């Protein structure tokens with residue numbers, strides 16, 4: 598049940614079947630010279646829509662913005678502040694709760710530390726505020742990390758690398774412009790750097806040249822199974 602495509606009546610009928618909703622979150626940020634800026638939300642949105650075809654669950658309109666730390670100076674990245682991001686997510690959950698939604702899976706295609714901490718912080722505030730709410734906060738990478746080791750060859754694969762390139766090659770191949778190049782950021786540990794591009798000119802973390810649509814399909818299927826399970830588990834859970 599994809600909210601942005603439903604009518605008011607369908608929404609009301611849907612609530613009789615389930616009060617569970619998945620809120621897909623991503624970012625609009627550089628993903629090297631070969632992947633689209635909205636990579637983080639494109640792959641997660643495709644996964645949750647596939648999960649919704651298999652099980653009865655609402656899918657919220659995707660959130661295309663988040664906290665981008667190391668990529669915020671690269672061309673095309675649209676960064677929002679933590680305050681804006683937390684307020685947006687909080688208001689969306691509050692509004693849907695007022696519409697009788699009770700179980701929320703907030704799943705992010707972007708796994709940055711400050712971004713995920715912000716989501717967890719909002720989730721904790723909402724738990725205190727809304728007595729009947731159940732919330733799961735997870736990044737796609739946490740969800741599939743273990744199983745991905747069998748599929749992805751690159752050690753320390755991360756942003757715009759083998760994993761993400763494979764996923765976009767599978768779900769939106771026309772948006773992939775070549776396979777990029779293997780690279781890793783050279784940002785020194787502990788120090789906060791002003792000029793991020795100087796230490797990470799390619800914007801790639803990993804080896805996208807090892808990507809393939811076949812690997813993308815395997816990871817996609819693993820992720821959809823995990824999302825389906827998470828929905829069932831959350832409905833049994835009382836947080």
Ligand SMILES: [Zn+2]
Nearest residue numbers: 636637757761
């Ligand atoms: Zn990404």
